[in-house]
Amino acid sequence: MRVPVSLDDSKEAVATFVTFDHLHDHKEHIAILFDPYKGSATPTVRIHSECLTGDVFHSLRCDCRQQLTEALEMLSGQGGILLYMRHEGRGIGLYNKLDAYHLQIEKGLDTFSANKELGYEGDLRSYEEASQMLAALGIKKVKLLTNNPAKVNGLQQYGIEVSEMIPTRLGETKHNRSYLLSKKRSGHNLNISDDLSA
Ligand SMILES: [Zn+2]
Structure with missing residues (x-):
């Protein structure tokens, strides 16, 4: 099912929300399409994991809200796809x-x-469902907006080619610094100093 939704009344940008049948984990993951082929033959894709505290209530404990806002701004301007995954708390x-x-x-x-x-x-988190969603949309190759190599590997494992990894901004604040450092230790490409005195 494809449903048009206006996200910003200052622009004419209308996103298309797409639902899916038979995803592997049977969760209600959503693809949000912003003119996917506007800028390139290879769509830019952001895989965002649901974070109720950050996305909805603007918690400063993590950088989820900043990453979601950045992705929506970029994709609504340049075209692309946001996969909003119901992976609260990394699953x-x-x-x-x-x-x-x-x-x-x-x-x-x-x-x-x-x-x-x-x-x-x-x-x-598994990226099987994200890969299923892209395949259902007829997409086999993407440019991925992420600092997390595990997402690239996760898609490639399920047959989606990642031609480019586009880094996201580092939204470091005094509140989320230790969270960002733990992400870096787990393999994210983050340009953040480990010096806790910084
Ligand atoms: Zn979060």
């Missing part, structure tokens, strides 16, 4: 994410160690 869910926040505050663990303390892998 562990909202309640577990809040339990992990509690552990981070109480014990000083980082986001990945806290998930492990709760009995989960540091990152449970």
Whole structure:
């Protein structure tokens, strides 16, 4: 199903929300299309994992809201696709994410160690569904807006070619610095100093 939705009344940009049947994990992932072939024969794609605290309530604990805003601005201007994945808390869910926040505050663990303390892998996300969504849209090759090589590998594992990795801005603040450092330690390409005194 494809449904047009106006996201910004200052522009004529109308996004198309696309739903899917039979995704591997049966979750309600959404593709949001902004004229995918406007700028290039290879669409620019952002895979965004749902973050209720950041996306909706503007929590400063993480950089999700900044990344979502940056992606929407870029894609609505240049064309592309946002895949909004229901991967709250890197796949562990909202309640577990809040339990992990509690552990981070109480014990000083980082986001990945806290998930492990709760009995989960540091990152449970699979990119099988994102790959299924792109394939259903007839897309076999993308330029991926990300700093995370695991997303590139994840798509390629399921048959989607990534011709280019477009870095996202580093939205560092005093609130999310330790979160960004833990992302860097887990393999994200982030230009952030490990010097905690900085
Ligand atoms: Zn977040």
